[in-house]
Amino acid sequence: MATIFSRIIAGEIPCYKVAENDKFFAFLDINPLVKGHTLIVPKQEIDYIFDLSDEDLAAMHVFTKKVALAIQKAFPCRKVGEAVIGLEVPHAHIHLIPMQNETDMLFSNPKLKLSSEEFTAIAQAIHSSL
Template sequence: MSIFSKIACGEIPSYKCAESEKFYAFLDINPLQKGHTLVIPRREVDYIFDMEDDDIAEFQVFAKRVAKAIKKAFPCIKVGQAVLGLEVPHAHIHLIPMQSEKDMIFSNPKLSLSQEEFEEIARKIRENFE
């Protein structure tokens, strides 16, 4: 079971932003920007492009809803999407509020946030999730 599966089922704590029966969204604990969120399928699959067509379509629609909530909570030009997938063997989408393309450079220094800041960020996204 991957660390993301353990997060999705509540075995490991996370800053939950949104969830459905099939998907779970939570804050990245090493964020590039405030609002940097990870979206995962609850069913563990290593490689996003190994997902069934219907599942990946639903995954993207769920991620779109999360991105809209992020944009409302953290006004930005766009919410960027990245699929890297090498660091954890569980398909996931990074959603990152962007003012410029530089905000999506993963080698940039990560933000250092307090637990209270993470909780407030997650709450704002949850409140805007529809």
């Protein structure tokens, strides 16, 4: 059975896409910690990020860097934090989170409630900064 991320990549479930290439897909986290919280996933359905080949893991981080730099342009912040947790969905993924301070990366923080219009504007701002 396909993961929710595979279904998003296939267009079966809507998302707020930020970027994609032949191997990776970036979209906004639907339960963001802060505005600009983005997920990077490989199109290959694989559960554990370190099960990716060395080449694919390196390529994923190069793609992630491009998206992170675009997030930083769209949402000025001190840094864009990167987190790999991978327990909530059995599909490798990287969280990119604009940070003003370290507490912005706490997954126990309350999640933002954003409108569809806000998500659309955020995705467009990041995409335009690529």
